[in-house]
Amino acid sequence: MSEYDKMAGKPEHGGQTEAASTSDARPGVSRRRFLQSAGASGLAAAGGGLLPVAEAKAEASPGGPTPDNTVTNSGHPVRLVVNGVERRLRVAPNAVLLDVLRDQLQLTGTKKGCDHGQCGACTVHVNGVAVNSCLSLTVMHDGDEVTTVEGLARDGRLHPIQQAFWDHDAYQCGYCTAGQMMSAAAVLADARIPADDQSLREAMSGNICRCGAYRNIVAAIQDARGSIRRTR
């Protein structure tokens, strides 16, 4: 794999999708495809800021860790239910759930930030529980239900959290937003977490927003809490 391919986000961990369904959960506009054809300089500028760890490792490890294609091609069979759609995959042991969602299943709404469980950009729901997909091996999740940001909306209607983030302008650059919304949806669904602002901030503290949109994020979540309660 060339350095360009790595920068362009091509799959590090190969493997085949065996799902008969080829239905693509992404919206029609493919900003990603556009970026992939837009040249390496722009990508380097974006990737350099967003993926320091991944970039550094890619640069620094000519003889270091490389994906084991032999294992990848045979791989471990894994069955996931992603946003309600059954997906049967073969994955290498070291295929991280975040990378498989983005690279194999093309669900690029889930973002890679720190890749070490510190920023929350990669937050998804596994069996209804919010987790860091960057610290999860895909092979650990055989049989699990995974919900990504692409699965939040139902029947063409935004999830109340999505609507509230829109209404409250709860983002600037948007890179953390998918993770913020996945955490927020799980926090609101968990009756054990108190509803006051301080408890909410604590429960959301695993999601870092470098633009500093926290005030609007808290306002959006509390607003969504109200609208969810009203519709119950």
Place this chain on the structure above:
Amino acid sequence: MRNFEYVRAGSADEAIAAIPAGSGAVYLAGGTTLLDLMKLDVVRPPRLVDINRLGFDRIEVFDDGRVRIGAMVTNTDLARHDHISRVYPVLSQALLSGASTQLRNKATTAGNILQAVRCGYFRDGVSACNRRSPGSGCAALGGANRNVHAVLGGTDACFAAHPSDMCVAMAAIGATIHIRGPRGDRDVAFTDFHLLPGATPWKQHALDEGEIITHVTLDAPLAHSRSAYLKLRDRASYQFALASSAAILVVDGGMIRDARLALGGVATKPWRAVDAEAVLKGQPPTVQTFQRAAAVAFEGARSYGQNGFKIALGQQAIVRNLSSLVA
């Protein structure tokens, strides 16, 4: 991340059999520490044995008041458990002060006990570090040692603080760790489980190769006690402790009848301050008593340069936490 062989175990015995002596294979539970360190290339196990389907995921309250916690109970489920938050508030508070919601949802009880130190020189994979590369030295001596380094229980070989909050509460409560291994079952007292670094910081705990934690049993709560966890850190959430205090007090008739005290962020293992407890017992619950106990708790503390402020901060954490229990 380097590749490795993956084995999913269906039972504890199957898991133990999948880790032959000398293989370097390790168990995979929540993965929040292990996969992080594997991505950093700090640990390079040739095989991971997934123990997520072994069970060990229940919390059982015994008639005598003790509570048995399965090794795979998540930090979230333990913290939010009705009985735990009611009878052991110090444990609930400690758990909820650690990490983030997402990490607590994945992290397990046994994994929390076994989590690695946060020293940057351990994690960078290249600096001198006796814990990672025995005999290579310690770059934190004279280096950056303000945040996650200890003033109690360290040596020139290693003085990285134990990072867990949960373990500090368990040290105060008192607990037993149940272990299964190639040679059968055994129990270890919680306060004997973590080892001081001494001259062998790479040996961090009492587990032998292939052994697995199956449960932790908490001692019965002290009758008529109150308890709390106070964590002081550089930001209000999602940060390791600079200094923390777990305290359990029994006050009756204007006197402290019983006390348990443990410290975090300042020590190389979850630190039970037994001598300080002795200072508290039989005394009136006043700030003066608490200050005397705090001073005793930090007798023998050593500054390594940047972290000297923890000697004062740790004492303040004790005094403030104890004061909150008698307010």
